[in-house]
Amino acid sequence: MLRRADRGAERLERALEGGPIPHDSDTRRALAAAGGLTPGHGRNPARVEETHDVMMAAFMRALNPSETRDDAGTDDGLEEIDLHRTEVSLPDGGQLVLSDLEEITPERLEEAAQVAAEILARRAKDHHS
Incomplete structure (x- = not known):
């Protein structure tokens, strides 16, 4: 039985590397399972870096908030409406x-x-x- 499993593993490995796809049901099911595990889309490195930069900028703003002025809101005309x-x-x-x-x-x-x-x-x- 061990030899049979080794042959099945070899067939699956050859199929995953781009070789001929075997016709036995066990290997086809294993190929389908392997296909289900592969991601459906690739990550764009530029978007990953852009997202990282935006997150870090927001984090730095949270750590270092802008200073508030003591005279904020005065002479802006809002209290005179x-x-x-x-x-x-x-x-x-x-x-x-x-x-x-x-x-x-x-x-x-x-x-x-x-x-x-x-x-x-x-x-x-x-x-x-």
Whole structure:
């Protein structure tokens, strides 16, 4: 039996090295198993190096965070923003509150009121049907 296993191993080795593929089922199954173990794709060395460099850069940023300034956020204009707010009564007794960073013009206010009134009217129809 040992001799039979040696012959099977020799046939498999020859087939793996590119020689003729034997027709016996044991060697074919062994070849299929060996094919299942081989990777489906090769690794691109340039992408591996690029990934390594990006990971190391992120690691170094985590180890050495940027220094924060004591005056961070001052004089950047963010604390000076005015929020414009207007309240409007809708025709059916509803109340619309419109807030914006920009100046609210009467045209924009009227347009927003019309859109809100249309939405409320559609919802009222849905509830009655």
